[in-house]
Amino acid sequence: MIPIEGLPLIQPGDNLGKMIAETAKKQGTPIQQDDVVVVTHVVVSKSEGNIVDLKTIKPSQRAIEIANQTNKDPALVEVILQETKDIVRIGQNSIITETHNGIICANAGIDHSNVSGDHNVVPLPKNPNISATNIRAEIKRFSDADTAVIVADTHGRPFRMGEINVAIGTAGFKPIRDRRGEKDLFGYVLKIKQTAIADELASATELVMGQANEGIPAAIVRGYNYRRTEDATTAILTRPKDRDLFR
Numbered sequence: 001m002i003p004i005e006g007l008p009l010i011q012p013g014d015n016l017g018k019m020i021a022e023t024a025k026k027q028g029t030p031i032q033q034d035d036v037v038v039v040t041h042v043v044v045s046k047s048e049g050n051i052v053d054l055k056t057i058k059p060s061q062r063a064i065e066i067a068n069q070t071n072k073d074p075a076l077v078e079v080i081l082q083e084t085k086d087i088v089r090i091g092q093n094s095i096i097t098e099t100h101n102g103i104i105c106a107n108a109g110i111d112h113s114n115v116s117g118d119h120n121v122v123p124l125p126k127n128p129n130i131s132a133t134n135i136r137a138e139i140k141r142f143s144d145a146d147t148a149v150i151v152a153d154t155h156g157r158p159f160r161m162g163e164i165n166v167a168i169g170t171a172g173f174k175p176i177r178d179r180r181g182e183k184d185l186f187g188y189v190l191k192i193k194q195t196a197i198a199d200e201l202a203s204a205t206e207l208v209m210g211q212a213n214e215g216i217p218a219a220i221v222r223g224y225n226y227r228r229t230e231d232a233t234t235a236i237l238t239r240p241k242d243r244d245l246f247r
Helices: 016-026 041-047 061-070 074-082 128-143 197-209
Strands: 036-040 084-090 095-099 104-106 148-157 160-171 218-221
Touching: 016 036, 016 041, 016 128, 036 041, 036 128, 036 197, 041 128, 041 148, 041 160, 061 074, 061 084, 074 084, 074 095, 104 148, 128 148, 128 160, 148 197, 160 197, 197 218
Parallel strands: 036 148
Antiparallel strands: 036 218, 084 095, 095 104, 148 160
């Protein structure tokens, strides 16, 4: 895992794939064929201009009611509702939602950290899989390397403390490795095993990117043998509602 250090603060309209490729080369670790590049959703949304000034938001009555329940800014709750397809659960200080892209997370994934401006927040990219595809194409154009790309976000987990990075968008590889049909050490045929490799890779890179003031929004995974494909997305990582035991 190689952190890509020295990226400037991302602005709307920036070519993120180009900047990643050039910065990796500048630091002496140019992107290579079959690398996996992991990028935080905040810089992806920034580059796409997906930034909201809460001072411009007029909260609805529903947003005001939920804000009173959760002790949140009503304007922030309104933005959360705009990004939400379904509310899964409302807690004392969090709103668990399903976004329009089917991502289940707290507060529709809206981020206030690593965002300049006291009233600015950054929602998730409009379509993280398309974002990953576009970044991958630009990385290839400026590095001549065919890679896989993960757009990552930090999520909590319902039964464990602490947050980890997960994949919310992917391009160039299959996010799940299906081990069903393989045999274990004792010849037992695996019937359930499916490994969410996109989440595992996203989580691993957080060890070199960090979450706070490190200012490292991207990293390279080198040497992992993944299954290349052009048509798989993170949709296969979301458990269907009829198989979800907690909704």
